Amino acid sequence: MSGEVSQLEELKAAIRGQLDSLDCVIGWEQGYDPLHATPLFIRSEADLERLTISPLAVHNPATYTTGFKGKKIGLVVRGCHSRSVIELLNEKLIERDEVVLFGLCCDGVVSQRKIRAALPADPGFVEAVELGKDELHITVAGEQATLKLQEVLADKCLHCAYPDPLVADVLIGEKHAPRQAASPACQDAFEALGNEEKLAFWQDTMSRCIRCYACRNVCPMCVCQDHCIATSRDHLWMSQENTPVENFMFQMIHVSHLTGRCTECGECERACPVDIPLMLLRRYMNKQVREVFGHQAGIALDKTPPLLTFQVEEARIKERDW
Amino acid sequence: MRIGVFICHCGSNIAGTVDCESVVEIAAGFPEVVYATDSMYTCSEPGQEGIITAIHEHNLDGVVVASCSPRMHEPTFRRAVERAGLNRYMFEMANIREHVSWIGKDKAHNTNKAADLVLMAVEKLRRNRPLVAKSFTTVKKVLVIGGGVAGIQAALDCADGGLDVVMVERDQSIGGKMAKLDKTFPTIDCSSCVLGPKMVDIAQHEKISLYACSEVESVSGYVGNFSVTIRRRATYVDWTKCTGCGVCTEKCPSKRSPDPFNEFLGTTTSINIPFPQAIPKKAAINPDTCMKLQKGKCGICAKVCPVGCIDYEQQDELVTVEVGAIVVATGYDLFDWHKYPQYGEGRYPDVITSLQYERLLSASGPTGGHIKRPSDGKEPKNVVFIQCVGSRDRSVDRPYCSGFCCMYTAKQAILTKDHIPDSQSFVFYMDIRAPGKGYDEFTRRAMEEYGAQYVRGRVAMIYPHGDQLIVRGADTLAGTQVEVPADLVVLATGVEASQGAVKLGETLRVVPDQFGFFVESHPKLKPVETNTAGVYLAGACQGPKDIPTSVGQGSAAAAKALGLLSKEQLESDPAVSKVNVNRCVGCQKCIDTCPFGAIKAVTDRMGRLKAEVIETVCQGCGICTVTCPQGAIQLEHFTDNQILAEVNALCPPKMNNVSFE
């Protein structure tokens, strides 16, 4: 805990030093209850005092960068957030000299979904939260609950290969030893299902979707902004009808447009108000991209997304004989 | 819209297996179709008149014709609807012949399929919009790449027709392979006597500028307005001053420079004019062997040059020219016969190529026209010719026939007898291919009058024996094995695509086939056109050819270029990409993926980046449309909506009214 406090102070000092030259710095503060953080747009010393970097601070600040085009801003980034920044830089969607990156070597953030499942009552009734070194002490509906942090970390963190920012101007915290990425067990289990079961799963799951497009709008790589073909008036891509097939069509659009660009920050899944496990699709596509192109989005500067280029001889595309 | 549908019987071609009347009946019920009919031959004069009349009578603003492939008659029908006052893009075709009646046996299924194809066409047409071609002016100048006989002919014809011509030649002189030949078949006339005057014409024609020792570096632009960058290699001689007097070549002490003009049979001086009739007749230094350039010592040529044109500091120079059309005449290279183990892989100096033999025969060659074999300079008595070395042989990936080797082998056998009356020629062959005028008679003369002994069979091996070579092969007609002692073996090495062809093809967007020969637009009807408008082919770069055919193609390509540039203005295809600036977020992905550089970034008045299509450069492939995630750039006539309309026509979305929950 004390480590985190000193890191927070170190970060605040770093931000304070640059605040004058920046339009704002995006970090996190406590949200509507002690269990939830919310993005914080720091413009003054007073704002800076509210900054938090606890594992509850989950939002990907890279999502907001394209909205600040032409202005110079600061971002507090974790490893996965830095990947989004790199991918945006690689796609020339933001300029390197327009972002100052305050990097946090990250030990993982929570999954509110897992916390909800682990708590004795709905997290809507949370009264107090105390952060221990490896655990969360939560008072909910008058009851005390202690959750092991490891057990409520987001999937992306449990299997994160890049906990430390891959690009940063200021780096806070201690770097981690290199780690191997892995795919979560539920991913493997789902992939092992038969076509009929998978199809039925998506049919039912997509019937929950209200097509609010939170998954799209929270995605740092969804840069079409207001011009997504799914909500365009003059395109035949989709009906406005809310049915499983149209809802799934949108997910296919999202995944297709993210091919080789998804940095696996998990924001789409986090943002979904009806808990659709969207990362099943994203992770699977990313796996294919890795296998065929040896490419992972946002892990190195100056890389072109694989669908925007080609090789005359594709080493790993085996065309089928007829 | 008010759409008219016309179902063609194509005689019995379609009506034989498609119930055209039923298709008409079904089509009449399609959305916005107000008129549907059938006709015997829609493409015929009365058929087209029928369309025009219907457009007027029924006030149609869109037409669907269901008949043959649009690759066949789309232009025909577009002209017809245009004659009736419609925009030619308010027309769609359904291919119910090649894709239906000719391939399906079941009439009911065919009829059903034809109706579906008509529905797709109707649904697409409903989203078509009139497109208007843009006119643009053209540069009345032609680039000819390659100064062989095909290129020379094309250049002279274009220049005589009034166009300016830029000729680019990689070597130091034009003339190509033909300049190296001694005599030509079947007339045995002197090659340089025929070609020489034409080469001189190139040099002297006021409309032709010649860039020798030069290569095409890059090409941008589009038909009528190409911009070509030419790299002029440093020759270390100022050609504006050089008179070709040759004093430098006489005095040059470095005499061991390889001599490509003589097919490396001998060596030459570092500063050199390749042959007496060279055009341009200018000296050039081979920097690899020049002592001055290699070691900084010597400099004799500069001292002896009477006009002071030697420049050791000269650099490559890039020149940009604007041209309206391009003729590609890059010729061919010889197959590398060393791949064949049976011919010694180069171990025996007296195994030479046919082109080397030409140089031995030539009076301007390294032996002054006396046949002396390379090993010891002796005059050979027994000369063995082996045909099809790198032709018609799948084992070396050269399955094609090089076409003219049979003829020049016969010619060389005849010339051998002329040069050495007591000599004996043997020719190992597979088949004699002599289909030209006077050709077969010519090969018979070689055998009958000149006593060349033809052996039908392949050679299995060559091995040395004393100062001779033994050629062992099969005589398949006699059914025996033969061994022929030879003083000299001449390989009729086959033709392969010029080495730089694939790279040049990428530059020009002309596709090479699997062997590197450029692919013409249509093998029969468009033999000199390519799929890139304004780029034409002449000579062996399209496939193996002899001299008369190459000359003929040179003239044909010139005629195409002249025809193209005789128009004051050209029209661009309006089916190109278009940017909806409201949707464009300026990510420039389309710019990165466009193969033609047809999209550029511009800044709007708010200072935001936007993509902009250069209409005349855009070729209409649609790669950008798929690249753009927000659909801001749409390929006109093949927009997302138009294609999706076809998809939805085939697989209609289910409109079940089962409520959501």
Next chain:
Amino acid sequence: MERFITQDNLQRFAAGLAEKKNVLAPVASGGTTTFRRLRPGMQLDFSRMAVISPKDATFPRNETLLTVQHYPEESGKRMELQEHLPEGEMVVIGCRPCGTRGKLVFDPVYETQAIKDPYYIRRRDGATFITLACARPETTCFCHSVGSGPADEEGSDILLTAVEGGFVAKAVTEKGEQLLGDSLFEDAGAKAEEAAASNASARKLMGEAHDFSSAAEKLLKRFDDMDFWQTQSDKCISCGACTYMCPTCYCFNITDDEAGLVSRRLRTWDNCMSHTFTLEGSGHNPRSTKAHRLKNRMGHKFSYYPDLHGGQIACCGCGRCIKQCPAGVDIRQVVMAAQEYPDER
């Protein structure tokens, strides 16, 4: 009239209703709880407030307004229209007082002197709401700040209050009273007092309400202050989660779908946070940024609507938009920020 029903019997009662009518009830699925059409074998889930509001009952996400059949030219008739007015009855079980009351916002819009929306009116008249009173407020709840409370009966036909072993059911309307005649309901007896006590305790747990009384006026004052709205909307990602989950949002979109000779006119939920909501045909958009859109959403709920409709705030205080916002935008904070904004210098 107050009756008692056990938990199991309520499930049975709901299943019985579902055989005759459409029943919409909170059902757990895939880790979340949403209102779904109750089908045989499905269990009611009252453990948490459903993520999506029950507004589908009176304002469905999809409504086919009419279908069109096209005919060939020579047939003489070009097209035939068929209206699709909703039929049948709908019972919503287990919605909370806030969600139930939210639908009342629709009435002044869809049924006025001048305009009567037949689709809406039919659905509203055919709908029955069996509401579940809240025993305990969530951190995002603020129904009491918009004139309601955890046991508000407004808009309900029956109000259920959880008590030991089951629920006390109070009939609010005649329709509700009829339903309570079912044999699965028992005499409430002393349970009625238990329910009343629970409701009172819940009210107390709500704590102090926000005072939104000056919101209408103060929001209007900030109308031209785009700096204010830009700051307020900093973290908003301009998605539609808030509007789609909101029990009171009633904006719709009308689109035509077609498949060959059949086409239909569809009414679907629209979302004022989206760019296309106000995109004009010319390409101009009067609400071109998320700041404009957030201003409108707040203004509409707390200023423009109340101005038009007798002070009624177009927000039911359910807190869904706060709880489910991917970026943590808090509607209470935004309104308070406008209210507390210092008056003109």
Next chain:
Amino acid sequence: MSAQDEQRELRIVGFLCNWCSYGGADTAGVARFIQPTDLRIIRVPCSGRIDPLFIVRALLNGADGVLVSGCHPRDCHYAEGNFYARRRLEMLKRFLPITGIDERRFEYTWVSASEGQRWQHVVTEFTRRIHELGPAPFFNPVSEEEWAKLALDGAARGASCACHG
């Protein structure tokens, strides 16, 4: 495949580039190479114009199979279109399994304008494959019974699923 199945046509959508494969299909027609009739061809200028989402849309709309064909790599009329297409289409093909849509329902290949016989072979083989797979299931349940079954299965997964987060 029973005789009756062979009789019934399935819905197969083809996307063909104008310069090579559409020409190849024409060549097959000119040569009267008999083919199954299920396929309907959408003509596009280049395989690089084919958005993988067209294929997804067709499959979600109930297509039983989708076949894409373009110029052989290196032979693209637009120089690079099929190189981009190859990447896009390969990724779609590899992605389909996670959706539960049988990836065998989608195939892409290259056929040149001269390969009429090859086109016949491709169409015949692909159509045979689709018939073996049978009609594709609709993504949207079409009847109340199907809706009910789905919703029930979903509800059976219950609220306890925290396997993602």
